[in-house]
Amino acid sequence: MFADRQTVTPRALRRLILEESYRAHVGHIGSALSVVDLLAALYGGVIRSKSPDDPDRDRFVLGKGHAALALYAALFLRGWLSRAELASYCADDSRLGVHPTHHLPGVDFSTGSLGLGLSIAAGSALAARLLGKDRRTYVLLSDAECNEGATWEAAMFAGHHRLANLIVIVDVNGQQALGPTAEILNQSRMPERWASCGWTVREVDGHVPAAVRKALSPDPQEPLVVLAQTVSGRGVSFMERQVSWHYLPMSDEQYAIALAQSEALA
Amino acid sequence: MRREFIAKLCELAASDRRIMLLTADLGFSVVEPFAQAYPDRFVNVGVAEQNMIGVATGLAEAGFLPFCYSIATFATLRPYEFIRNGPVAHELPVRIVGVGGGFDYGTGGSTHHSLEDIAVMRALPGMMVLAPIDGPQAAAALQCLWSAPSPIYFRLGKDSPQVAISGGRFEFARAQTLRRGTDILLISTGAMVVETMRAAEILAGAGMLAMVLSVPCLAPAPLADLRSALADASAVLTIEAHQQAGGLGSLVAEVLAEARLARPFRRLAASQPGAGRGGSAAWLLERNGLTADAIAVAAQTLLF
Numbered sequence: 136m137f138a139d140r141q142t143v144t145p146r147a148l149r150r151l152i153l154e155e156s157y158r159a160h161v162g163h164i165g166s167a168l169s170v171v172d173l174l175a176a177l178y179g180g181v182i183r184s185k186s187p188d189d190p191d192r193d194r195f196v197l198g199k200g201h202a203a204l205a206l207y208a209a210l211f212l213r214g215w216l217s218r219a220e221l222a223s224y225c226a227d228d229s230r231l232g233v234h235p236t237h238h239l240p241g242v243d244f245s246t247g248s249l250g251l252g253l254s255i256a257a258g259s260a261l262a263a264r265l266l267g268k269d270r271r272t273y274v275l276l277s278d279a280e281c282n283e284g285a286t287w288e289a290a291m292f293a294g295h296h297r298l299a300n301l302i303v304i305v306d307v308n309g310q311q312a313l314g315p316t317a318e319i320l321n322q323s324r325m326p327e328r329w330a331s332c333g334w335t336v337r338e339v340d341g342h343v344p345a346a347v348r349k350a351l352s353p354d355p356q357e358p359l360v361v362l363a364q365t366v367s368g369r370g371v372s373f374m375e376r377q378v379s380w381h382y383l384p385m386s387d388e389q390y391a392i393a394l395a396q397s398e399a400l401a
Numbered sequence: 402m403r404r405e406f407i408a409k410l411c412e413l414a415a416s417d418r419r420i421m422l423l424t425a426d427l428g429f430s431v432v433e434p435f436a437q438a439y440p441d442r443f444v445n446v447g448v449a450e451q452n453m454i455g456v457a458t459g460l461a462e463a464g465f466l467p468f469c470y471s472i473a474t475f476a477t478l479r480p481y482e483f484i485r486n487g488p489v490a491h492e493l494p495v496r497i498v499g500v501g502g503g504f505d506y507g508t509g510g511s512t513h514h515s516l517e518d519i520a521v522m523r524a525l526p527g528m529m530v531l532a533p534i535d536g537p538q539a540a541a542a543l544q545c546l547w548s549a550p551s552p553i554y555f556r557l558g559k560d561s562p563q564v565a566i567s568g569g570r571f572e573f574a575r576a577q578t579l580r581r582g583t584d585i586l587l588i589s590t591g592a593m594v595v596e597t598m599r600a601a602e603i604l605a606g607a608g609m610l611a612m613v614l615s616v617p618c619l620a621p622a623p624l625a626d627l628r629s630a631l632a633d634a635s636a637v638l639t640i641e642a643h644q645q646a647g648g649l650g651s652l653v654a655e656v657l658a659e660a661r662l663a664r665p666f667r668r669l670a671a672s673q674p675g676a677g678r679g680g681s682a683a684w685l686l687e688r689n690g691l692t693a694d695a696i697a698v699a700a701q702t703l704l705f
C-alpha cells in the first residue's frame with residue numbers, strides 16, 4: 136500500500152514506539168514494549184491479510200487498546216500506514232490516538248475499554264463459521280483484562296460453541312494500572328481457568344517470536360489461548376516491570392538511553 | 402406485542418439470510434418460532450447481556466443483522482457501555498429488542514421495570530429509538546426499518562393492548578395524530594397511548610376536545626410534527642411509563658423551548674418509587690397517576 140514497507144521485527148517496532156512516544160510526549164510506553172514480540176509474530180506472517188479492506192482477511196482485536204502505538208508501528212512496517220500518518224500520533228485531528236479507532240485502515244475494531252474485545256472477536260469468529268469462511272480472528276488481551284467479567288462471558292461462549300477459528304494471546308506481564316496483578320486480583324491457575332471454559336491452552340515465552348508463532352498454530356477443535364509470559368517495558372532497563380512507565384513520558388536523557396538499549400536487543 | 406414482532410421477524414428472515422436472533426436466555430413462548438424455523442441463525446448466548454452485544458457487533462461487522470432480545474432493563478442498562486463502544490461507535494446495524502417497557506413486568510418488581518431506557522438510549526448518537534403502541538405497529542416498524550444501516554432500539558410491550566389503535570401504521574421520524582381536538586394536546590408513546598386515548602374519551606364526555614399525538618419514533622425525533630402540533634396547541638400534557646428525566650416529556654420540553662413556545666405544560670411520568678411495595682402493572686400505573694382517569698384529571702387541572 137505504501138512504498139516504505141519493511142519487515143516487522145521487534146527491534147524496528149521498539150524503535151518506532153520510542154520515537155513516537157518521545158515526540159508526542161505521552162506514556163503507555165511500558166504496555167507497548169510488552170507486546171512487541173507478540174505483534175512481530177502476528178504481523179510477521181501469522182495474520183493472513185492481503186489488504187485492510189479484504190472481507191476475507193483475518194481479523195485482529197487489540198483488547199488492550201492502550202498498547203495501540205505498538206499496533207500503529209506494526210501497521211506502518213506492514214505498509215498499511217504512511218510515515219506521515221504515523222508521525223501524527225496523539226496530534227490534534229489525528230486518527231492515531233492512545234487507543235485505536237476502526238476508522239484507521241488496518242484496525243478492525245475500536246478498543247480502549249477493557250473487556251469488550253473478546254466478545255466482539257467471538258462474534259467475528261462465529262460470523263466466519265456461519266459464512267463458511269476460513270478466516271480467523273486473533274485477539275490480544277492484557278492479563279488485567281482478565282479481571283473483567285465480560286471477558287469470561289465471552290470465554291465461556293467461545294468454548295461452548297467450539298470456535299476453533301478464535302485465537303487469543305494474553306500478554307501476561309504481571310502488571311496492571313496500580314501495581315502487580317498478583318497483589319490486586321488473584322490470577323492464579325489461569326491455564327485451568329481457560330481450560331475449564333473449553334479452550335486449548337499453551338504457555339510460551341512472549342519474547343521469543345518464533346516460539347510465539349509456533350504456539351499460535353490453531354487447534355482444530357477448540358478456541359486457542361496462548362498465555363505469553365512477558366515483561367512490561369521490555370528492552371529498556373529502567374522501564375522493565377515498573378508500573379510508573381504505564382504513565383510517564385520520557386525525558387531527553389531517558390530517550391537516548393532507551394534507544395541505545397533497545398537497539399542492542401534482538 | 403413481542404409475539405407479533407417475532408412473527409414479522411420470522412417472515413423477513415425467510416428472504417433475508419442476514420437476520421439473526423440472539424437472546425440472553427429469555428423469551429419463553431416467544432422466540433421459539435424463530436428458533437425452530439432458523440436454528441442456524443438463533444443463538445441463546447446464556448445470561449450474558451454484555452457478551453450478547455459484543456457478539457452481535459462482531460456478527461454485524463461481517464454483514465449480519467443481529468437482533469438482541471431480552472427484558473428491556475437487561476437489554477439496555479447492563480450492556481450500555483458495550484452498546485456505546487460496539488454498534489454505536491462502529492455504526493453497525495445491531496438491533497436491541499427490549500421487552501416490557503415501563504411497568505409491564507408488574508409483580509416482577511423494580512429490577513424488571515424499565516423506566517430509564519428511553520433516556521439512555523436516545524442519548525446515543527445514531528441510535529434509533531422506537532416504542533410502538535401495539536403489535537401491528539411493532540410489526541410495521543420492523544417492516545419499515547429492519548435493514549436500516551444504523552443501530553436500533555425497539556422498546557416493546559410485553560403483551561399487546563387489547564384495543565389495536567395504531568392501525569398498523571408506522572412512519573419513520575413521524576408522529577401519528579390519533580385524535581383531533583383544540584382544547585389540549587396529549588402526547589404519549591408506546592402502550593401508554595392506549596390509556597391516553599381513553600383519557601381523551603373521558604375528556605370528551607366532559608366537553609373538552611383533546612388532540613392525541615403518538616410518538617412511536619423517539620429518535621430521530623419527529624421534530625417537524627412536534628413543532629407543528631405544539632404551535633397549534635393551547636396546552637400540552639405528556640404521558641409516559643418512564644422516568645420524567647430524559648424521556649418523552651423531556652423531548653417535548655426541548656422542542657417547546659427551542660421553538661420559543663410558552664404553553665401550559667406538564668409531564669406525567671413514573672414518579673412514585675415502590676419503596677418496597679409492588680403489585681400488578683395496573684396497580685403500578687394507578688399509583689403513578691398514569692391511568693386514563695388520572696390523565697383526564699391532570700388535563701383538566703392544567704387548563705383551569
